[in-house]
Amino acid sequence: xxxxxxxxxxxxxxxxxxxxxxxxxxxxxxxxxxxxxxxxxxxxxxxxxxxxxxxxxxxxxxxxxxxxxxxxxxxxxxxxxxxxxxxxxxxxxxxxxxxxxxxxxxxxxxxxxxxxxxxxxxxxxxxxxxxxxxxxxxxxxxxxxxxxxxxxxxxxxxxxxxxxxxxxxxxxxxxxxxxxxxxxxxxxxxxxxxxxxxxxxxxxxxxxxxxxxxxxxxxxxxxxxxxxxxxxxxxxxxxxxxxxxxxxxxxxxxxxxxxxxxxxxxxxxxxxxxxxxxxxxxxxxxxxxxxxxxxxxxxxxxxxxxxxxx
Amino acid sequence: xxxxxxxxxxxxxxxxxxxxxxxxxxxxxxxxxxxxxxxxxxxxxxxxxxxxxxxxxxxxxxxxxxxxxxxxxxxxxxxxxxxxxxxxxxxxxxxxxxxxxxxxxxxxxxxxxxxxxxxxxxxxxxxxxxxxxxxxxxxxxxxxxxxxxxxxxxxxxxxxxxxxxxxxxxxxxxxxxxxxxxxxxxxxxxxxxxxxxxxxxxxxxxxxxxxxxxxxxxxxxxxxxxxxxxxxxxxxxxxxxxxxxxxxxxxxxxxxxxxxxxxxxxxxxxxxxxxxxxx
Numbered sequence: 001x002x003x004x005x006x007x008x009x010x011x012x013x014x015x016x017x018x019x020x021x022x023x024x025x026x027x028x029x030x031x032x033x034x035x036x037x038x039x040x041x042x043x044x045x046x047x048x049x050x051x052x053x054x055x056x057x058x059x060x061x062x063x064x065x066x067x068x069x070x071x072x073x074x075x076x077x078x079x080x081x082x083x084x085x086x087x088x089x090x091x092x093x094x095x096x097x098x099x100x101x102x103x104x105x106x107x108x109x110x111x112x113x114x115x116x117x118x119x120x121x122x123x124x125x126x127x128x129x130x131x132x133x134x135x136x137x138x139x140x141x142x143x144x145x146x147x148x149x150x151x152x153x154x155x156x157x158x159x160x161x162x163x164x165x166x167x168x169x170x171x172x173x174x175x176x177x178x179x180x181x182x183x184x185x186x187x188x189x190x191x192x193x194x195x196x197x198x199x200x201x202x203x204x205x206x207x208x209x210x211x212x213x214x215x216x217x218x219x220x221x222x223x224x225x226x227x228x229x230x231x232x233x234x235x236x237x238x239x240x241x242x243x244x245x246x247x248x249x250x251x252x253x254x255x256x257x258x259x260x261x262x263x264x265x266x267x268x269x270x271x272x273x274x275x276x277x278x279x280x281x282x283x284x285x286x287x288x289x290x291x292x293x294x295x296x297x298x299x300x301x302x303x304x305x306x307x308x309x310x
Numbered sequence: 311x312x313x314x315x316x317x318x319x320x321x322x323x324x325x326x327x328x329x330x331x332x333x334x335x336x337x338x339x340x341x342x343x344x345x346x347x348x349x350x351x352x353x354x355x356x357x358x359x360x361x362x363x364x365x366x367x368x369x370x371x372x373x374x375x376x377x378x379x380x381x382x383x384x385x386x387x388x389x390x391x392x393x394x395x396x397x398x399x400x401x402x403x404x405x406x407x408x409x410x411x412x413x414x415x416x417x418x419x420x421x422x423x424x425x426x427x428x429x430x431x432x433x434x435x436x437x438x439x440x441x442x443x444x445x446x447x448x449x450x451x452x453x454x455x456x457x458x459x460x461x462x463x464x465x466x467x468x469x470x471x472x473x474x475x476x477x478x479x480x481x482x483x484x485x486x487x488x489x490x491x492x493x494x495x496x497x498x499x500x501x502x503x504x505x506x507x508x509x510x511x512x513x514x515x516x517x518x519x520x521x522x523x524x525x526x527x528x529x530x531x532x533x534x535x536x537x538x539x540x541x542x543x544x545x546x547x548x549x550x551x552x553x554x555x556x557x558x559x560x561x562x563x564x565x566x567x568x569x570x571x572x573x574x575x576x577x578x579x580x581x582x583x584x585x586x587x588x589x
Contacts, residue, residue, distance in 0.1 A: 131521035
């Protein structure tokens, strides 16, 4: 009797490492296909990128040769790659601090029990949700030359000289970074705001009772407690800045800097080598460099979170 | 003294609202500008003295769109791609979430690790082999080719697992003891109890796939396979000086996303905040 009950219980919970036949059936029909897709779509391509980066694979060439280091050597002598790498680095160095700083500022102000909080939140968040293509096209038009573009028109109004937004490469890159930052800020406002709301109110009240000003509360209570979220935000911002593509692609089409060579970044380089010239081996090598940089950030992120938990 | 304190507090409040109001207005001002511009006749758009509101309201920019590019087709393509992708992700993430939350078997941690390991790796880094795979399968310029990389979502599985973990085991056990099959448990207990989590990841995925640009850009190469984003890009390349038309096309591309966003605002923010803070 007791044995039967026990067995019944076992069937119910699927105790130990034993699954019932029904569970095995569910596992193989519903879950394993998804896992298989993960392997086919993600794991294998990531491994193949590594392999391909050591070859001269090209859609135009039937014979594939193994080149242990040539692609990587070529990268360092390729002016296009160097421009892209330098531009991407500039992208990261400007976009990440700007996004984190502005996102944090907006979140901290929003967290001061303001009226219409959700309205402001929605407005900041709007660009994040909108597709990049129309957003970049709109900005491109704002940056248009002469007084046709809103940006120059407004500069005109306040008596400042026109800026060659789309004709001076240095400024164009900054303009693209501006679009990227404008678009991503909403994400950081949201995650920082959620993080701030998770901080118990008693912490802040205690500090206020002790006579701290709101600014001191922010500095000595909010920001230290928000550190894990800020670190996460830095990692996400960095990954997104490294893998920026659409905004650069749209802006470099048909502008004065028509080839876009001066404002190219890592992913536009992958796109050009791989899908315009079909040099898939070399494109893989660049992808692999991008992957390595991303991986370093992911690993650092997990390390930081782990130490944070203990 | 008290009055002064209150005054100071009030001016602080006003300053706060001024700051938030101005910055949030600046954030959305490009959209406002575009919407009004799309209703202007062309002589009001390309002018030395632009004004915010159109002097003459016109629909001409919108009415000419279907004549110059098949935007309806682009729209349908985007719906098909986002729809199939979101359906697969909703169902797959719920099933995986259920198994990872409630089953105990050897290798589970390994499989879960496999799913989570790739969570932050951008598509851009492995896009070359993915393209090659699509090419070998003969799926270039097809729906299946455009959709298949979009049917999995690591953070979706993670999110659903967290949610399903909070469903009490006793509920599931009771159903099993009563003779319910695993399918029955999944469809009548797990799915109904995680509807809001599924909705959150579905909307986040919908917005992501709707906005995705680089994958359709390399896989779709004929006009009838274009998504909204691609169609818009080609339109602005072909008609570079027709600002009115381009702005109207932008508004049409933005509208579905804005509508979804305004309807599901809380869910989206919740979903994004989650995919942000995933522990």
